[in-house]
Amino acid sequence: MSKIETINPATAETLNTYQLMSQNKAFAAVEASHAAFTDWRMTSHADRAEVLRSIAGVLRDNVDTLAELMTRETGKLKKDGKTEVELCAAICEYTAEEGPAQLADEDRTWGDGHRGVVTYQPIGVIYSVQPWNFPIYQPMRVLAAAIMAGNGCVLKHAEICTGSALKLRELCIKAGLPEDLFQVIIIDHDTSDKIIAHDKIRGVTMTGSDGAGRHIGTKATEALKKTVLELGSNDAYLVLEDADIDLAVKYSVMGRLYNNGQTCVSAKRFVVTEKVYDAFTQAYVAQMADVAMGDPMDEDTVLGPLSSDDQFQTVKDQVKESVKAGAKVLCGGTPPKAEGAWYPATVLGDVTPGMPAYDDEIFGPVAAVIRAKDDEDAMRIANDSRYGLGGGIFSKDEDRALELARKHFDTGMVRINNFGAADPNMPFGGVKDSGYGREHGGFGLKEFVNAKAIFMS
Known part of the structure; x- marks a missing residue:
């Protein structure tokens, strides 16, 4: 399969056709995100927060466009799509408001009263594999935490909402996010497994079924990459x-x-x-x-x-x-x-x-x-x-x-x-076959950082 089609589930109408990326092109996207990360990691928490606030504003300005696109691609009620966009804007604002304090250095002591510092540093490019049921919210909740922490992000979205993924990236760039920091790749599952193993990928987060979570978790473990998995449930x-x-x-x-x-x-x-x-x-x-x-x-x-x-x-x-x-x-x-x-x-x-x-x-x-x-x-x-x-x-x-x-x-x-x-203010995640790790509530900000201990004499 060299291409995918998006289809309106309410009418069975074909909406668009997208070409799958070659492995080389997908790897190039990862490497571009990493290159952008090397600059982004040096920005201040305050500067990152301003970009998140700008993204929130741009999302709200485009609420009708995003909601209609999600409805056409997934059958989501348009009114629910509007609610989803507002949630995404709220997540950006929450992350901008709380992120600097959550990620600030902590003074501690070690040994006989010596000074210690715990600093939360970005680790690199986070690979985000997301499902179709919330086409904007699922990637945005990962992206907001990633960029606040100073990381890059590469998104593989569900095929049926490819248009939503590309639109989200377009709007983030419009809001001032560096163009290469957030990438969307359109790839098959074999290429996705190779992306997980790529040396510039430092963490993997995935939302989906428990079966898919086992596969991705296994591949990430083989490559010694940390994962956050938010999987299914029968609540x-x-x-x-x-x-x-x-x-x-x-x-x-x-x-x-x-x-x-x-x-x-x-x-x-x-x-x-x-x-x-x-x-x-x-x-x-x-x-x-x-x-x-x-x-x-x-x-x-x-x-x-x-x-x-x-x-x-x-x-x-x-x-x-x-x-x-x-x-x-x-x-x-x-x-x-x-x-x-x-x-x-x-x-x-x-x-x-x-x-x-x-x-x-x-x-x-x-x-x-x-x-x-x-x-x-x-x-x-x-x-x-x-x-x-x-x-x-x-x-x-x-x-x-x-x-x-x-x-x-x-x-x-x-x-x-x-x-x-x-x-945004409450942790989100599960136990047992529903996965592990947490998003929102400040918890997601520290899932993919290096909690670095510095011992001073």
Whole structure:
């Protein structure tokens, strides 16, 4: 394959064709980023912060262009695309505001009161491998931390949103980022493996499936490169015996349909205690069944298409396999006969271990409702997963929910009586097969730096 095509999943229309880069051209991009890094690393934190603030402004100035491009390439609701652009701008501003203090030298002592200095220095070019579900946010959250720390960045984006990747680079350069510091490479998987091994690549960060994470993590380890991996999940949201059912239903619908159900930290499994199972399930199914699919460009649309025909087939097969294993379709489950990657809001009941709906990540608007005997059993079921990215608890007793979240929920993030995706001031990342390392909240700034110890006499 020497070229790729981007396709509108709502209409099946071909949008653009891009030529894959040769290995030599991709390596040249890495080397150009490294050359730019050697100058960028000498800039002050304050100067880097000013560029980030400028990028935030340029992103906001181009919000409609970016949102429409993301919608055409991935089927994302245009209104969600606008929210994504604003999040990216906020990340740039947060990083600009907090970065200088987070990365400032620290005075310490060593031995018999001698002076020591810990300095956080950039390490070089970071290789960023990103998925399609948030075409601007995924690369931007890596890029903001990289350039604040003084590093360069080379992005391999998902093929289906190549246009978004190129537009982001164009806008960053317009905002004042040195032209060669941030590179976008359009390559195949074999070339990507060679990029990981390139001696000018000093770190690798990747968001995607746990299978892809294992591959990239293995390749990076072979080359002794540090990695940050943010991988998939099948996040459980617990509806405890004292839950506010109306609130739980509201956020459970939102949590399953946000971004057309294609978010790693979406609510996917709903673990409901016996005491409130019938009340929750009846109300939840009624609201999900009432969700209509529509034009993702329309401000009133709640559910758009899946990102591609491949994604559509995957979701369709996972539902089919779950039903074959005994799951019951409570609503949805039958795609319309229409051009494009359309899959309806779906709720599966009687979900048990061994089904894709229980064990795996369904990246689409398909909810699994699982019955628990009581609150303790609900917590057990939530943790009965190879994943551990996020999760949620619905309970009127927030102090008890906080204690469950703190000590018992085996995930990197927990929502209590709410739903959301990411916030610049809170760490983002998971445990178990959902990966390792953290982004946001200041944590991402120090993932790819050299914490250098200087001992003075």
